[in-house]
Amino acid sequence: MIKEPSIDDLLQSKNNGFEVLYKNYKDEFFGFARKFSIKDDEIVDIYQETFLSFYENLLNGKITEFKSSIKTYIFSIGKFKIYESIRAKSKLKIIDQPLNEEITIDDLNLEHEFLSEREQLVKANFKKLGKQCQLVLELFYFKGKTLKDIKIIENYENTDVVKSQKSRCLKKLKQLVNG
Missing domain, CATH: 1.10.10 (Arc Repressor Mutant, subunit A)
Structure with a gap:
């Protein structure tokens, strides 16, 4: 487990905090995303979008403290980006609960x-x-x-x-x- 940088360190770009986080969580995120049968090139895009959202949330002051680890926060952003991607690709098939016949x-x-x-x-x-x-x-x-x-x-x-x-x-x- 890596020592995660503080919010101040990230905002002040100390010790390449974003770069360290990006590199350290990349392989684990890819493993997580592959469980959703997503291709690697799409995972790269989702991962980059996840970090952009994370960065924007820091800059906009939406994040003032972490109630969990930074990794958990990043993965939660990524999870929703994965769901958005899947929903967009599946032509909005409604599959919250399995039924014999899906409502589309x-x-x-x-x-x-x-x-x-x-x-x-x-x-x-x-x-x-x-x-x-x-x-x-x-x-x-x-x-x-x-x-x-x-x-x-x-x-x-x-x-x-x-x-x-x-x-x-x-x-x-x-x-x-x-x-």
């Missing part, structure tokens, strides 16, 4: 002139959800907003609350659709 974003695209029986079922049950559930799912799946965006738009306490709300809403929709 195409099922939720309810503006078609002719809807299949399943699409009609999803549309009818979507309208049965509360207004807040409808809003969260619309923002996330139709408008492509991130959990962080939704937190800001809807004044949620934190992104974990948004994530839980989205998960509960999606679970409820799946229950309604599957009877």
Whole structure:
């Protein structure tokens, strides 16, 4: 385990703190990201974006202290970047819980002139959800907003609350659709 630099050291660029962190956590991050079946060239991009976000958070004052290790913080940023990448590549397939038949974003695209029986079922049950559930799912799946965006738009306490709300809403929709 490396001795992690302080926030002040990172902000003042003492002892090449970012470079040391970048090099020391790279192999472990790649191993972590490979569990998601991501190609190495994409992992490089995600890792670099992760460090850019980390750096920006330091410069913008979003980080004033670490409640965990810097490594944990970096990996949590990276994990969400991995999820964003997977979500973008999977054409927004909804897979929070395994079902025999998945509800896809195409099922939720309810503006078609002719809807299949399943699409009609999803549309009818979507309208049965509360207004807040409808809003969260619309923002996330139709408008492509991130959990962080939704937190800001809807004044949620934190992104974990948004994530839980989205998960509960999606679970409820799946229950309604599957009877």
